[in-house]
Amino acid sequence: PEGVPLRGATIPYMLSMQQAGQQQFMQFQNTRMADLLQQANMLTEMIGIMQHMYGLMQQMVATTHNMVATTREMQETTAELRDNMANFEDFFRPIRNYLYWEPHCYNIPLCWSVRSIFDLFDSVDQVAEKLDKMVLNLDQLDLLMPQIIAQFPEMIAIMQSMRTMMLTMHSTMEGVFGQMNTSNENPTAMGKAFDSSQNDDSFFIPPDVFENRDFKRVMDIFISPDGKSTRLLILQKGDPASPEGISRVDAIKTAAEESLKGTPLEGSKIYLTGTAAITKDMVTGSRYDLMIAVVAAICLIFIVMLIMTRSLVAALTIVGTVLVSLGAAFG
Numbered sequence: 001p002e003g004v005p006l007r008g009a010t011i012p013y014m015l016s017m018q019q020a021g022q023q024q025f026m027q028f029q030n031t032r033m034a035d036l037l038q039q040a041n042m043l044t045e046m047i048g049i050m051q052h053m054y055g056l057m058q059q060m061v062a063t064t065h066n067m068v069a070t071t072r073e074m075q076e077t078t079a080e081l082r083d084n085m086a087n088f089e090d091f092f093r094p095i096r097n098y099l100y101w102e103p104h105c106y107n108i109p110l111c112w113s114v115r116s117i118f119d120l121f122d123s124v125d126q127v128a129e130k131l132d133k134m135v136l137n138l139d140q141l142d143l144l145m146p147q148i149i150a151q152f153p154e155m156i157a158i159m160q161s162m163r164t165m166m167l168t169m170h171s172t173m174e175g176v177f178g179q180m181n182t183s184n185e186n187p188t189a190m191g192k193a194f195d196s197s198q199n200d201d202s203f204f205i206p207p208d209v210f211e212n213r214d215f216k217r218v219m220d221i222f223i224s225p226d227g228k229s230t231r232l233l234i235l236q237k238g239d240p241a242s243p244e245g246i247s248r249v250d251a252i253k254t255a256a257e258e259s260l261k262g263t264p265l266e267g268s269k270i271y272l273t274g275t276a277a278i279t280k281d282m283v284t285g286s287r288y289d290l291m292i293a294v295v296a297a298i299c300l301i302f303i304v305m306l307i308m309t310r311s312l313v314a315a316l317t318i319v320g321t322v323l324v325s326l327g328a329a330f331g
Contacts, residue, residue, distance in 0.1 A: 026177065033173055040166040047159050054152040061145045068138045075131050082128045085121045240276035249280045298323070 104111075209215050222231045234252060236245050253272050260266050298319060305315035 033170055036166060036170050040163050043163045047156060050156050057149045061149055064145050065142055068142045071135055071138055075135050078128045078131050082124050085124055241279045245276045246280045249277050
């Protein structure tokens, strides 16, 4: 209605605004890239810690293996000690039975001390049993520790591969973002240029606009209910009823027909109305009316003269004389 394209409705402007929005997100993406580099540095520290742990675990496996061997030797020594003490106990078993039978042994120091020695023999046997179980657990530990330490090189290799991929991705994305920053520099320049030029060759209206109540009211004014015709308002500079305004009618219609060429609306019918068009129709109609009146008057004069003179030549001469006189009078 205003005669100029809607501000911010051209396709180049919208493309520029999309680039502008993307430019706003670039700072967050650059921050995430910096975090990725920090993660790679932390992963490097973790790899160093894992390698140090791998060295310590190797020492721990060797120490555990030596401890298992020492424990086995201690098991054999304890078993030999238990057997020797059992032989000694078998020889003095009658005395032991007497000491355990004596109800007042607790009050006799010598009796209680000798009885405690026999209790010690039982404790040695319990120690030997516990030591056998501990040796079994240590043997199992001696088998598991090498399997655990064998996983460390694979874990370190995987972490090194992850670190390499992180650094590669950071390097690649850093270059991509740098190129995007360069290409998106001053992204709104194209949109502003198209808005300033008021070029209406291309525009875009989102579907949501057609649900707007105000836009629907305007559509009812400018678009027919069946959607097959539309109305455009043209404002002329100056008086549209003047000869200059009337002369623009054909030019406007021709421009409208030319603008439809190469579009789906090519061949559509164009109608023009308004002060200039109505005045032009009135001027054209009055010109044709004048021509009809002149021709009718000449014919009437010719018929009257033909009846009065009863001569075709005389009638033509009289009519011709009148026409020449009128022509001479108008110059």
